[in-house]
Amino acid sequence: MGTCGRSRYEEKHAAVARGNLAAAGVADRVTVLVGPGVEVLPIIADKGPFDAVFIDADKVNYHVYGAWAVKHLRPGGLVLGDNAYLFGELMEDSDRGRAMRAFHELVAATCDSVCAPTPDGLVVGIKR
Numbered sequence: 001m002g003t004c005g006r007s008r009y010e011e012k013h014a015a016v017a018r019g020n021l022a023a024a025g026v027a028d029r030v031t032v033l034v035g036p037g038v039e040v041l042p043i044i045a046d047k048g049p050f051d052a053v054f055i056d057a058d059k060v061n062y063h064v065y066g067a068w069a070v071k072h073l074r075p076g077g078l079v080l081g082d083n084a085y086l087f088g089e090l091m092e093d094s095d096r097g098r099a100m101r102a103f104h105e106l107v108a109a110t111c112d113s114v115c116a117p118t119p120d121g122l123v124v125g126i127k128r
């Protein structure tokens with residue numbers, strides 16, 4: 001388990017995840033890494049290529065997470081990005097808006113993709 005940048009807040013959520021994994025009987029097959037995504041992702045980079053990456057963390061880094069996903073997914077691998085409409089702020093001139101638009105553009109350029117019209121949008125991409 002990674003511990004970089006751990007805060008009590010993150011640990012609280014990780015404890016819930018561990019409890020759910022144990023209740024599902026898969027705790028022995030899952031590793032929970034706690035910390036900022038930009039610090040944790042390098043820890044698992046050499047475990048790839050990955051079958052799927054689900055992105056649902058801080059929106060200002062979606063372009064970073066998206067680039068990491070495309071780099072480390074196998075061809076045919078799945079990338080999912082929640083909150084793709086950015087709570088109605090997708091077109092705003094903000095760091096978050098620019099990051100989310102860059103994420104959309106990256107997935108469209110590298111994957112067969114769609115933005116599913118869930119209440120806040122879900123990008124679904126299959127890496128080419």
Ligand SMILES: C[S@@+](CC[C@H](N)C(=O)[O-])C[C@H]1O[C@@H](n2cnc3c(N)ncnc32)[C@H](O)[C@@H]1O
Binds near residue numbers: 010013035038057
């Ligand atoms: C919307 S919740 C995700 C919920 C989760 N996908 C689920 O279905 O239970 C967003 C999560 O991203 C985490 N988060 C926020 N900023 C982060 C960062 N820089 N690195 C990693 N995780 C972050 C928050 O602590 C929070 O747990």
